[in-house]
Amino acid sequence: MDTREKDIEKLKDYKYGFTTDIENIKSPKGLNEDVIKFISNIKKEPQWMLDFRLKAFERLKLLKEPNWQKPKYPKIDYQDLYYYSAPKSMKDKPKSLDELDPKLLETYKKLGIPLQEQARLNGIAVDAVFDSVSVATTFKGELTKHGIIFCSMSEAIQKHPDLVKKYLGTVIPVTDHFFATLNSAVFTDGSFVYIPEGVKCPMELSTYFRINASETGQFERTLIIADKGSYVSYLEGCTAPMRDENQLHAANVELIALDDAEIKYSTVQNWYPGDENGKGGIYNFVTKRGLCKGKNSKISWTQVETGSAITWKYPSCILKGDNSIGEFYSIAITNNHQKADTGTKMIHLGKNTKSKIISKGISAGFSDMTYRGLVDINSKAKNSSNYTQCDSLLMGNKCGAHTVPYIKNKNFDSNIAHEATTSKISDEQLHYCQQRGLNPEEAVGLIVNGFCKEVLQQLPMEFAVEAQKLVGISLEGSVG
Amino acid sequence: MSDQLQSDFDKLVKTSKFSSEEIKFKKNFLNNFIKNGFPNRKQEDWKFLDISQIIKKNISDLSFFNDYSQSNKIDPSVLVDGLEHNKIIFINGKIEKIDFNFEDQNKIEIIDETKKDISFNYENSLIDLNSAFIDKIFKILIKKNSSLKKPLIIYHLTNDKIKSTNINLRLDFELGENSCLKLIDYFANTTAKNFINIFYNFNLEKDSILKNYKIDKLRNNDLKYFFNNIEQDNNSVSETFILSAGSDYFKNEINCNLNGEYSSAFINGIFSLKENQQHEIRTTINHLVENTKSYQLIKSVLGKNSKSAYQGRIFVNSKAQKTDGYQLSKAILLDETSEFNAKPELEIYADDVKCSHGSASGSLDENSIFYLMSRGLNYQQSKELLINGFLTDVVEKITDVEIKNLITNIIRLKQ
Numbered sequence: 001m002d003t004r005e006k007d008i009e010k011l012k013d014y015k016y017g018f019t020t021d022i023e024n025i026k027s028p029k030g031l032n033e034d035v036i037k038f039i040s041n042i043k044k045e046p047q048w049m050l051d052f053r054l055k056a057f058e059r060l061k062l063l064k065e066p067n068w069q070k071p072k073y074p075k076i077d078y079q080d081l082y083y084y085s086a087p088k089s090m091k092d093k094p095k096s097l098d099e100l101d102p103k104l105l106e107t108y109k110k111l112g113i114p115l116q117e118q119a120r121l122n123g124i125a126v127d128a129v130f131d132s133v134s135v136a137t138t139f140k141g142e143l144t145k146h147g148i149i150f151c152s153m154s155e156a157i158q159k160h161p162d163l164v165k166k167y168l169g170t171v172i173p174v175t176d177h178f179f180a181t182l183n184s185a186v187f188t189d190g191s192f193v194y195i196p197e198g199v200k201c202p203m204e205l206s207t208y209f210r211i212n213a214s215e216t217g218q219f220e221r222t223l224i225i226a227d228k229g230s231y232v233s234y235l236e237g238c239t240a241p242m243r244d245e246n247q248l249h250a251a252n253v254e255l256i257a258l259d260d261a262e263i264k265y266s267t268v269q270n271w272y273p274g275d276e277n278g279k280g281g282i283y284n285f286v287t288k289r290g291l292c293k294g295k296n297s298k299i300s301w302t303q304v305e306t307g308s309a310i311t312w313k314y315p316s317c318i319l320k321g322d323n324s325i326g327e328f329y330s331i332a333i334t335n336n337h338q339k340a341d342t343g344t345k346m347i348h349l350g351k352n353t354k355s356k357i358i359s360k361g362i363s364a365g366f367s368d369m370t371y372r373g374l375v376d377i378n379s380k381a382k383n384s385s386n387y388t389q390c391d392s393l394l395m396g397n398k399c400g401a402h403t404v405p406y407i408k409n410k411n412f413d414s415n416i417a418h419e420a421t422t423s424k425i426s427d428e429q430l431h432y433c434q435q436r437g438l439n440p441e442e443a444v445g446l447i448v449n450g451f452c453k454e455v456l457q458q459l460p461m462e463f464a465v466e467a468q469k470l471v472g473i474s475l476e477g478s479v480g
Numbered sequence: 481m482s483d484q485l486q487s488d489f490d491k492l493v494k495t496s497k498f499s500s501e502e503i504k505f506k507k508n509f510l511n512n513f514i515k516n517g518f519p520n521r522k523q524e525d526w527k528f529l530d531i532s533q534i535i536k537k538n539i540s541d542l543s544f545f546n547d548y549s550q551s552n553k554i555d556p557s558v559l560v561d562g563l564e565h566n567k568i569i570f571i572n573g574k575i576e577k578i579d580f581n582f583e584d585q586n587k588i589e590i591i592d593e594t595k596k597d598i599s600f601n602y603e604n605s606l607i608d609l610n611s612a613f614i615d616k617i618f619k620i621l622i623k624k625n626s627s628l629k630k631p632l633i634i635y636h637l638t639n640d641k642i643k644s645t646n647i648n649l650r651l652d653f654e655l656g657e658n659s660c661l662k663l664i665d666y667f668a669n670t671t672a673k674n675f676i677n678i679f680y681n682f683n684l685e686k687d688s689i690l691k692n693y694k695i696d697k698l699r700n701n702d703l704k705y706f707f708n709n710i711e712q713d714n715n716s717v718s719e720t721f722i723l724s725a726g727s728d729y730f731k732n733e734i735n736c737n738l739n740g741e742y743s744s745a746f747i748n749g750i751f752s753l754k755e756n757q758q759h760e761i762r763t764t765i766n767h768l769v770e771n772t773k774s775y776q777l778i779k780s781v782l783g784k785n786s787k788s789a790y791q792g793r794i795f796v797n798s799k800a801q802k803t804d805g806y807q808l809s810k811a812i813l814l815d816e817t818s819e820f821n822a823k824p825e826l827e828i829y830a831d832d833v834k835c836s837h838g839s840a841s842g843s844l845d846e847n848s849i850f851y852l853m854s855r856g857l858n859y860q861q862s863k864e865l866l867i868n869g870f871l872t873d874v875v876e877k878i879t880d881v882e883i884k885n886l887i888t889n890i891i892r893l894k895q
Contacts, residue, residue: 068524379816394831397798407822407839412813415842418824424831 071339259294278337281309334367714740
């Protein structure tokens with residue numbers, strides 16, 4: 001076996017499936033006012049933040065869990081979850097990386113995320129979130145020089161309450177749907193980014209999410225504000241240990257782009273997908289929404305979704321400012337018993353707004369994949385346009401691929417074009433590749449990579465390489 | 481509303497001669513409808529156009545009782561000219577005339593099915609309404625190896641004797657092996673504010689061909705719901721064409737089950753809407769076995785304050801390898817106030833399939849208008865020419881030449 005084959009062998013299993021043995025502080029089990037107060041208290045939050053949470057909790061009591069989605073799941077007992085879990089050593093937050101629990105550092109090293117700045121990877125600033133809290137944020141000094149605020153949400157609530165107060169919940173209000181409201185009530189940590197006027201962020205910002213504790217839900221909240229004329233590229237990566245039970249991950253991500261600002265948000269989601277019989281895995285029910293608030297602003301979502309037992313998310317753009325642009329590039333891969341219901345919403349409100357949706361879905365094994373999207377051009381959104389392309393690739397006849405686009409055009413000046421295809425890898429293509437010496441698995445890998453290329457190109461370089469590998473690994477064993 | 485439904489139902493029972501068993505059946509349907517009411521936007525299939533709201537807004541005094549004892553005169557001027565045809569004439573929901581003069585009477589059979597169990601399993605409360613208040617149900621049987629010489633036109637007429645009334649209608653069709661039926665549904669009602677609820681159930685046996693053309697062209701204020709269920713056996717072909725232009729509200733729903741290999745379904749539709757019209761086509765094509773094919777083309781031209789919706793669903797079973805499915809919907813929005821909604825849906829469980837859909841909407845192409853105007857046409861003429869071309873595409877799909885000419889004349893498309 002040559003080394004390359006060994007590598008593949010090694011990668012075959014979910015390599016992030018280890019757990020870190022670390023002492024945790026947990027909130028009492030269950031969801032009630034006391035738990036919310038506990039979370040707020042342990043994070044030393046001001047009163048307005050607690051009020052925000054309680055308001056959301058009041059609202060939550062009236063809401064019902066949605067059930068229109070394609071992948072059905074057993075009922076989640078919300079009283080049987082821990083809503084807060086943090087490594088004990090984080091109780092008094094370490095002031096620098098040197099004080100950080102070595103076990104945590106070890107974990108992130110294993111994950112391939114170096115937190116020490118000397119081991120930095122091409123200048124990417126990382127905010128690492130472990131279960132419920134942010135454990136470290138790198139490159140703070142360099143970023144502060146430019147006036148950029150990149151820190152954990154809890155820190156932002158303490159240090160920049162004005163900004164948080166002004167923007168938190170403006171894109172995803174506390175009165176939104178069930179999971180978003182749940183998050184508003186119990187969110188624990190996440191990243192906060194503020195790019196001041198006219199600043200182009202000199203490095204990629206990145207958050208790394210890790211679920212470690214069992215029976216925990218992770219509820220993080222990310223808020224990114226790009227002030228006038230600024231630019232930021234933000235990456236997000238996720239992993240979790242292998243467990244037999246299903247774990248819930250319900251995050252909220254809010255993006256706000258003011259005049260002439262641009263936000264690029266990339267996700268490589270690789271939560272534990274469950275074993276090949278569909279046991280265990282993460283329920284990834286995430287609400288991501290971006291608001292192009294100002295003129296000429298732009299928000300671009302790129303996602304590579306390979307993990308999770310169930311992925312259920314629709315990163316959306318609200319194109320409010322005139323001439324604003326929304327983009328959505330997605331690769332979703334499901335294998336074995338994974339299920340995904342993902343897509344986007346493009347809501348055109350301003351004049352001359354443009355949006356583009358490229359979605360590539362690949363399903364193999366016994367999996368089920370749905371693209372669900374909404375393009376809504378309002379009557380005031382003159383001269384707007386949308387282009388949508390969603391392609392699905394099926395491998396085997398035990399899996400399913402579905403496309404459910406909703407198209408609403410209320411403006412006669414605007415154009416919407418939508419295209420979708422579903423097919424399999426053609427025998428001709430396979431034959432051609434094999435004829436030139438590739439084995440069937442390599443051939444499929446090559447063809448799939450070509451299929452996804454349009455989206456992979458959108459990722460920042462370092463991530464693109466990782467994502468390309470991930471695509472190959474996720475489809476491991478699905479050919480033949 | 482439930483009190484009125486109940487009292488109208490009692491009135492119907494009193495004036496008709498239903499057997500006690502029939503009444504029991506009907507009561508069941510009535511109770512189902514009372515329980516569920518008119519479909520509303522909370523139901524996914526009615527998301528875009530909410531019929532319960534539309535009825536509330538347009539017909540505040542809807543009566544469910546329809547007096548079938550009265551006979552009506554046929555006004556010959558509404559009949560289609562220039563095409564020899566067989567006729568079935570409905571006036572106010574009552575059959576006034578059945579005329580198959582062009583045919584050999586042994587080829588067809590008309591069976592009164594009123595007394596049979598008419599329940600139909602489909603999640604739609606309007607079918608319950610239909611079954612509860614229906615007067616008579618006929619089944620038209622085209623026998624094995626026979627084709628009608630002339631097309632059959634079913635006239636749906638109303639006169640001014642009724643107003644704000646719910647009319648229910650149902651016909652069952654059975655096409656024997658290797659038979660062929662050309663069927664035109666012709667709406668010529670000019671009355672106001674009735675809710676017409678029609679249900680056709682087709683059963684296509686091996687090698688049979690159904691061509692169904694629905695023409696709703698004359699402007700009227702009625703609200704209509706037309707549901708077709710089509711079951712297709714091996715090698716059968718169904719072709720449906722919908723011209724949706726006349727009524728205030730019109731929803732055509734087609735559920736087509738391709739149960740036999742090599743069966744195929746074609747659905748083509750035109751929306752041509754003006755002032756305050758709201759129309760919808762919803763199709764569900766279920767590819768259940770190998771080697772089946774479906775093709776759909778829907779085009780809309782939308783004027784002031786009008787709204788059209790297209791919901792098309794292609795379902796492919798895991799057994800249905802080698803399926804070929806295609807949908808295309810296109811819309812031209814002519815006014816600031818017009819609106820187009822689409823939900824083209826694919827649900828696929830087999831891998832060796834070729835399925836795609838496309839949807840595009842926008843305004844008329846200014847460059848094309850400029851081109852035509854530079855050649856001497858005025859703005860209005862250029863616009864008409866472009867719209868004509870846009871719609872001709874759909875009419876061209878009609879496979880029967882005589883009927884194509886008839887429809888071309890009705891829409892007044894210039895060749």
